[in-house]
Amino acid sequence: MATTRITYTDGTSETVPITMRATCKAEAHAIDMGWGPITQSPVRSGAYAAYAALRMAGRNLPDFEHWLDTVASFDLAAAKEEPEEGNPTD
Structure with a gap:
């Protein structure tokens, strides 16, 4: 999943997952909107995708x-890398 790092004019920032x-x-x-x-x-x-993601997160x-x-x-x-799971049949 992509993520966006938003920096606000007050100096704060946050990372938002974009679904x-x-x-x-x-x-x-x-x-x-044309x-x-x-x-x-x-x-x-x-x-707008970042805004929508924040709104959907409540x-x-x-x-x-x-x-x-x-x-x-x-x-x-940078997307967080998910740890690879081993093959459950091994």
């Missing part, structure tokens, strides 16, 4: 545009 559902919400929102497909507006769509946030005013930057964070 497939959050990405789909961003895609649908981009189309509804941003075009994700490929035409990747930064805004990526920001965070009480202002509307997207006001939340975006508090974001200084966001970067794709």
